[in-house]
Amino acid sequence: MSGLVDHYSGVVCDLDGVVYRGPEAVDHAVEALSALPVPVVYATNNASRPPEEVAAHLTDLGLHVTGRDVATSAQAGAAELLEHLPAGSAVLAVGGDGVREALRDKGFRVVDPKTAGADPGLRLGGVLQGYGASVTASDLSEATYAVAAGAVWVATNTDETLPTHRGTAPGNGMLVAAVRRAVGRDPIVVGKPYAPLYALCASRLDLSPRSLLAVGDRLETDIAGASAAGLDSVFVLTGVDSVRTLARAPHDQRPTYLLPDLRELSEVYLGAETDYTWWVCGGDRRRVADGAWDVAAQGTPIEAARAGIACLHEALDDDEIDLATADRLAAELDEWQ
Numbered sequence: 020m021s022g023l024v025d026h027y028s029g030v031v032c033d034l035d036g037v038v039y040r041g042p043e044a045v046d047h048a049v050e051a052l053s054a055l056p057v058p059v060v061y062a063t064n065n066a067s068r069p070p071e072e073v074a075a076h077l078t079d080l081g082l083h084v085t086g087r088d089v090a091t092s093a094q095a096g097a098a099e100l101l102e103h104l105p106a107g108s109a110v111l112a113v114g115g116d117g118v119r120e121a122l123r124d125k126g127f128r129v130v131d132p133k134t135a136g137a138d139p140g141l142r143l144g145g146v147l148q149g150y151g152a153s154v155t156a157s158d159l160s161e162a163t164y165a166v167a168a169g170a171v172w173v174a175t176n177t178d179e180t181l182p183t184h185r186g187t188a189p190g191n192g193m194l195v196a197a198v199r200r201a202v203g204r205d206p207i208v209v210g211k212p213y214a215p216l217y218a219l220c221a222s223r224l225d226l227s228p229r230s231l232l233a234v235g236d237r238l239e240t241d242i243a244g245a246s247a248a249g250l251d252s253v254f255v256l257t258g259v260d261s262v263r264t265l266a267r268a269p270h271d272q273r274p275t276y277l278l279p280d281l282r283e284l285s286e287v288y289l290g291a292e293t294d295y296t297w298w299v300c301g302g303d304r305r306r307v308a309d310g311a312w313d314v315a316a317q318g319t320p321i322e323a324a325r326a327g328i329a330c331l332h333e334a335l336d337d338d339e340i341d342l343a344t345a346d347r348l349a350a351e352l353d354e355w356q
Contacts, residue, residue, distance in 0.1 A: 023276060023288040024055055024232060027253065030284075031250065032064040033211075033235035034073070036258020037281070039080060041184030043220075045257045049081040051281035059088065060220045063210035064176035064210040066149025066191070067115030081201060090220045092175035093121035094212030096147045098219065098332045101125050103171045104144045111135060111170065112189075114149030117284060118175070124145055127153050132161040132342045143168070148198065149175035150191035157195060163201040172198075176210030178240060180259065187259070211235075211244030218248060234281070238272040251275040253284070256355040262324050266331045266349035267342050273332065279321050279355060289322065291329035298333070300326040307334045310344050312351065320354040327352040 024030060032038065038061065052059060061077065061084065068076075070089035077084045093114070100110060101219045106126035113132055114117045122129045130143060142164040166172045177192035199205060209215040221228045228249040235241020236258025245252035247264060254265060254274035265277070276288055291300040303318025303326045317323065331348060334340040340348075 020287045024057060024284045027057060027232040027251070028226050028230040029057050029224045029232070030055060030059045031217060031231055031233045032059050033233075033237070033241050033258075035065055035181065036236035037234060037255055038077065038082075042076075043184050044080045045280070047280050047282045048257075049282070051284055053296065054083060054285055058224055060090055060223050061088060062090045062216055062220050063321055064092045064191070064216070065181065066091055066096070066117045066121075066175035066210075067151050068117045069120040070094070070117075072116070074329045081224050087223065090216060090223055091117055091121065092216055093117040093147065093149050094124070095209040095215045095219050096173045097121040097125040097127070097209060099173050099215060100127065100145045100147060100171060106198075108144035109141060110145040110147055111143050111162060111165050112147055113151070113158050113194075114147070114154060114175070115151035118147055118149040118151070132158040135161045135165070143170045145171040145173065147173050147175070148191070148195060150178075150181065150194070154194055159197050159201075162198050166198065166202045166204075166206075172202075172204075172206040174206040174208045174210075174241070177208055178210075178237070195223075200311075211237075211240040212242075212247060213244060217244055217250060217296050221248075225333040234284070238268050238274075242268075242274045243272045245273045245274075253278055255280060257287060261355060262328065262353040263346055263349045265328055266345045277321070277325055277328065289325075291325045293329065293333075295324040298326045298329045300329075303327075306330055307340060307348065310340060310348075312348060320352075324352045324354070 071086035074084045074086045110127045111130045174195045178190035178241045179192040181188045181190040222266045233250040233252045235244035238260045252274040253276045255278045301322035303322040304316040305314045333343045
């Protein structure tokens with residue numbers, strides 16, 4: 020029997036929390052991705068590093084990739100600005116080297132926030148705001164001045180948090196929120212959960228979105244973005260979100276598949292099915308009755324999670340339970356939290 024990934028022509032794979040956490044590889048990720056029989060594009064909302072630098076990191080971990088195998092939200096952001104501004108326009112680059120390089124590649128004049136105030140005659144056409152570990156309050160002030168003066172404002176992403184090898188850190192969304200609060204309006208956002216980054220990946224592979232499988236660890240970005248772009252999706256339990264957060268997820272954040280880690284991409288996928296009384300996955304057979312689990316047969320942890328999540332989503336959609344009950348029952352399934 021064919022493995023899950025064999026039903027698709029390519030994979031769009033998230034990085035933070037899926038392939039690595041900070042400098043370290045996620046368990047089993049390198050081996051699993053190296054074994055895939057289809058091409059992979061690595062799509063990241065983290066705009067701080069250029070694609071070649073990300074590719075070098077992946078190569079150090081044991082993968083064989085080039086810069087073309089990496090698509091960043093900074094690249095999607097620069098492409099979006101080119102829809103609004105002529106090449107050669109002055110654009111303020113807020114973030115890491117990945118933001119500046121993406122703008123240069125599209126022919127923009129890159130302006131550093133640290134020198135923007137030195138030229139009183141400078142007229143900025145746009146602002147591209149992405150994550151950078153060295154972004155300062157002064158940088159955010161320059162972005163605010165430019166946006167208030169009419170510059171086209173593109174944010175690479177609005178992830179509120181960033182997984183690292185030391186834990187969870189504030190993400191670009193927190194920095195974008197500061198500028199938003201100051202200017203009183205929203206930016207154009209190109210990273211996940213919006214479609215442009217996935218569209219860039221499909222173009223890179225020269226494949227239709229419907230033939231691609233998106234893999235990610237964040238429901239509100241990776242999975243919602245895949246849904247918006249028309250891709251099937253895998254939610255992998257190695258990063259930010261969990262079985263508990265999946266239980267509470269709205270429809271556009273519910274993945275096609277649930278995996279404990281990337282190894283199961285190459286395995287036959289055993290999904291949950293219902294006979295309209297019980298939800299069954301492998302050896303697990305359960306339903307929700309009076310706000311509690313009624314378990315006729317106990318399967319493996321992942322079988323229980325798949326059957327249980329299907330139960331909870333059905334019960335929530337039918338208004339048979341509330342979110343607090345779903346969270347409590349999901350906590351009993353979450354071996355990965």
